[in-house]
Amino acid sequence: xxxxxxxxxxxxxVYQVYPRSFRDTDGDGLGDIRGIVSKIGYLDELGxxxxxxxxxYPSNLADGGYDVIDYRAVDPRLGTLADFDDLVAAAHAxxxxxxxxxxxxxxxxxxxxxxxxxxxxxxxPARDRYLFRPGRGEHGExxxxxxxxxxxxxxxxxxxxxxxxxxxxxxxQPDLNWRHPEVxxxxxxxxxxxSDRGVDGFRVDVAHALAKDLDSRPLDELDQDPVQGSxxxxxxxxxRPEVHEIYRAWRRVxxxxxxxxxxxxxxxxxxxxxxxxxxxDELGQVFxxxxxxxxxxxxxxxxxxxxxxxxxxxxxSTSTWVLSNHDVxxxxxxxxxxxxxxxxxxxxxxxxxxxxxxxYYEDRAHGTRRARAAVLMELAxxxxxxxxxxxxxxxxxxxxxxxDMLEDPQARRTLHGDAIKGRDGCRVPLPWEAADxxxxxxxSASFGDGATGSFGFSAPxxxxxxxxxxxxxxxxxxxxxxxxxxxxxxFAADAEAADPSSMLALYRRAIAARAELLTATGDTSLSxxxxxxxxxxxxxxxxxxxxxxxxxxxxCVANFGARPVPLPAGEVVLASVDPxxxxxxxxxxxxxxR
Ligand code: GLC
Numbered sequence: 001x002x003x004x005x006x007x008x009x010x011x012x013x014v015y016q017v018y019p020r021s022f023r024d025t026d027g028d029g030l031g032d033i034r035g036i037v038s039k040i041g042y043l044d045e046l047g048x049x050x051x052x053x054x055x056x057y058p059s060n061l062a063d064g065g066y067d068v069i070d071y072r073a074v075d076p077r078l079g080t081l082a083d084f085d086d087l088v089a090a091a092h093a094x095x096x097x098x099x100x101x102x103x104x105x106x107x108x109x110x111x112x113x114x115x116x117x118x119x120x121x122x123x124x125p126a127r128d129r130y131l132f133r134p135g136r137g138e139h140g141e142x143x144x145x146x147x148x149x150x151x152x153x154x155x156x157x158x159x160x161x162x163x164x165x166x167x168x169x170x171x172x173q174p175d176l177n178w179r180h181p182e183v184x185x186x187x188x189x190x191x192x193x194x195s196d197r198g199v200d201g202f203r204v205d206v207a208h209a210l211a212k213d214l215d216s217r218p219l220d221e222l223d224q225d226p227v228q229g230s231x232x233x234x235x236x237x238x239x240r241p242e243v244h245e246i247y248r249a250w251r252r253v254x255x256x257x258x259x260x261x262x263x264x265x266x267x268x269x270x271x272x273x274x275x276x277x278x279x280x281d282e283l284g285q286v287f288x289x290x291x292x293x294x295x296x297x298x299x300x301x302x303x304x305x306x307x308x309x310x311x312x313x314x315x316x317s318t319s320t321w322v323l324s325n326h327d328v329x330x331x332x333x334x335x336x337x338x339x340x341x342x343x344x345x346x347x348x349x350x351x352x353x354x355x356x357x358x359x360y361y362e363d364r365a366h367g368t369r370r371a372r373a374a375v376l377m378e379l380a381x382x383x384x385x386x387x388x389x390x391x392x393x394x395x396x397x398x399x400x401x402x403x404d405m406l407e408d409p410q411a412r413r414t415l416h417g418d419a420i421k422g423r424d425g426c427r428v429p430l431p432w433e434a435a436d437x438x439x440x441x442x443x444s445a446s447f448g449d450g451a452t453g454s455f456g457f458s459a460p461x462x463x464x465x466x467x468x469x470x471x472x473x474x475x476x477x478x479x480x481x482x483x484x485x486x487x488x489x490x491f492a493a494d495a496e497a498a499d500p501s502s503m504l505a506l507y508r509r510a511i512a513a514r515a516e517l518l519t520a521t522g523d524t525s526l527s528x529x530x531x532x533x534x535x536x537x538x539x540x541x542x543x544x545x546x547x548x549x550x551x552x553x554x555x556c557v558a559n560f561g562a563r564p565v566p567l568p569a570g571e572v573v574l575a576s577v578d579p580x581x582x583x584x585x586x587x588x589x590x591x592x593x594r
Pocket of ligand 1: 063066067103169205266326
């Protein structure tokens, strides 16, 4: 049973679609909206409550679509508004909700507003929608201050007439001036536009950056890079108090609808500040990324769970749980790499990626085993679970994409700074059909050529005219926009659907069991199991219990340690690996009804 009513989002399983890499129906090598419609049955069987679509708007793809040219349209390469309406109808017909991504901090540099700002020149009203400032130095040849973009390099870019504009991300993503009434009005119009088309909610991109204060102090006195999420009211860029006034206005828009629309904030802020974004008079929910940050250590997961629950209680909302998304290395890989305690987000995985996956051994068996345990732990938790496309297939990060084929601006911008390879390795087009395997590419024996097959990502094109008679193959689609490794053959959705031991089978069973046993109660309480029930090394075990729908309790036990943990007496409803003599081995998780 899928969640309905105005609280549907409080304990939903949300599936994140990265549309350009999900499925391609017109053979241009880029996923499209009809591709999502074509897989609606797959998503239905997976059992998810909602789809979140990463941006599908017209874009120059300077940042994977997070550089938006028109907020109220579909990129023609991805389809039309009519296709979008069909998608909403198809999802709703199966009881699934649809969430779209709103990118309010910046537009594309090809957005008409920015083009107008460039054309109208310094001091013009059009420039005031962005954050243009004069440079330093005798001729203004130096940026206004030393701020760095999140993607590396200066956060300022100079235009032909000598002024500089702020871009916290890529230079093709100029930051908007949220003090400008037209900016505010236009985004409210966008929220209504999609809500009127039946969209149920929004994911708000870098929600903590909108309100900025560039004027209270001279810019060149602000040379220090302000730390994201510091929670200080003196921070000119991030998490400023005025941002909440914007979201209170958005809430008034959401409440014009029945049921009210909902939103989840991507806000990298101190835990004690999450509550504001998530509060019922603002967005509703906020992403808690601590779960995704945790290394494979019991204490890191325990802390992530405890902090997530505390933050949710504090805000009067529910927590969110994330293992992977389009911005982080896939977790089956992270858990297969050496585990170190680090303060830097995914440090080992990013180092490994930088050397094309050659520095550390990626133990895939280990990674898969832990990923199976992790998702059972995650789906047992109260609150919403956000699943990133392909994790249900157990996909690993594609580490060795050649550098000249990368799309992510992070890779380009950091080449001469703190280098990172970027996020393309988790954005490779999905494998749907094992039999549609491509031949090895001329440039690498480990990648497909994309022309002879794409694991079902691109639908085969009918040959033009009587082409088939001339021996022209039916398939003449363009290669997928990022190359698919040949090992994807072992992870194709059709093969996994037929294999009861696959990752996909586990996700299906666990999502169904969660709906039936846990979310059906509406109860979001959780109690930690006492150490006496957690085997010989309780520190190495995460064990909690929740009320189950049939009046029993569901115990979730995850064992990180080497010594087997005797499971509590009861009915084992799910286990990531089979228990041995009633005990749970290392790197495994089980659900027990008792
Ligand atoms: C968010 C998105 C990321 C994007 C950035 C800039 O962090 O998740 O993909 O690059 O915002 O829009």
